[in-house]
Amino acid sequence: MVNKPNRGLSFAQGKVGWPFFGSELKRRREAVSLTQQQLGERVYVSGTYIGLIEAAVRKPQLDLARRIDSELGTDGLLARMCKELIDSSPHAAYFADAAELEVEAVTISEYAPTLVPGLLQTEEYVRALMAPSAPLLLDSTLVETRVRARTDRAALLDNPTTPVLWAVLHETVLRVPVGGEALMARQLTHIGRLAHDERILVQVLPFSANAHAASGSMFALMTFAEAPPVAYSEGQYSGQLLDTPAMVAKYRLSYDLIRAAALSPEASLSLIESVAEDYKA
Template sequence: MANKPNTGLSFAQGKVGWPFFGSELKRRREAASLTQQQLGDRVYVSGAYIGLIEAAVRKPRFDLARRIDSELGTDGLLARMCKELIDSSPHAPYFADAAALEVEAVTIGEYAPTRIPGLLQTEEYVRALMAPSAALLLDSTLVETRIRARTDRAALLDEPTRPVLWVVLHETVLRVPVGGPALMARQLTHVTDLVRRERILVQVLPFSEDAHAASGSMFVLMTFEDAPPVAYTEGQYSGQLLDTPAMVAKYQQSYDLIRAAALSPKASLALVASVAEEYRK
């Protein structure tokens, strides 16, 4: 397995980490004389999923941690650890689990209908996106933490080959000038530089394509060496991580249709470079 990039963020952020959470879950489960499958049956997940949590490959949602506490008689211990780990993440709470999995992914496929994906965003683009939040929240420390967390994610692309990142941008992403024309020119040039380095694949879904080819919200598909794939979808103030095979398969089908309708990688690169040049004029 290739060495994972140093993102500047600990995979386990709090006083306890997800590996400790997993080992504690395993210890408490074995003390209760339950197999992974037996515990999974009691809390409505698969035994394999319990195994992934114990190996720190998957992170439980808070409600699942509470159900496990109830079954194991652990007086809320696992739920408290889970909440601490979620709350200590520098990312928005709804994205924290997806951000942790992103570091482990072998492939990442993303459809972006409205903005440049986080892994490809320059710091000035991030700041322009977060300017309304900064004005609304009046919490400069939180805003700066979120900005740094997002820009640190780009360190994943310092690895020469992993993860394989394939992004489909709706043409709207290119045409809406976040932060003004000069900033957009630099942001799009950053994208084209990554493509020309053969570090990422980018396609553009053009305005000319039938509306049915496009999805209304962004979504991400991630695959892993030793764990099932997941999908993540996000709205303006919420996100959802999906790992049920049926739902992941539906998002994969949508992604395949979108890629088929998009411009070729070569034509897409030419369009992104052309729009960047238009912004410079």
């Protein structure tokens, strides 16, 4: 049995429904005399992961909740609860769990191949990114909610100690003037200011780096004080949260290779500031 770590309490402050979900899962599991390990094997996750869900430390994705319903004979109850909790998040459904884990992370290591990472985006950069898709969202309130949710994430960096953020940006991120050159100059200046304040560590993977060092998708690694690390990988309209040790280790190796091929933090900061000045010219 996994004891509930302290960080689960802060999750409860954000969404009281997740601790209830975990307690209901535990009650239903015990009612059919299954251990965490036995249930985990039947739904293709570890018993430890089931324990973390019951402790409200981890939150299942919807497909897992459906598999658990099938095994426990709960007639879709857990999946319905899961969907309601996911839908109540201001973030896109595929990113909702990762957004909550960011708040609890001790370290975040992120690789960005094409766009500025969310934690480093200015509000005007966010709006420029969302402008092409805004007509498709139809609801202007939803657009504002998404913009505010993304910019509110940056408040994490107001904490002088945690999380420690290490971002590796492919040079493409600097060279694509999202929202125009003036806006991009301000965005890069913002990143440079954070680096100068020693709030983040940033490196640039230059075009000249070996191709094998680069990854085609954004991914992040998060570590926690009282829970196992996770990896998060994101495509254009999808994301995947991974916590199996083997997969996390693979992403860690990929990140280490990318970091090793990147410019030094000093050279990276100089390049960022140089590109920002070019945009101002």
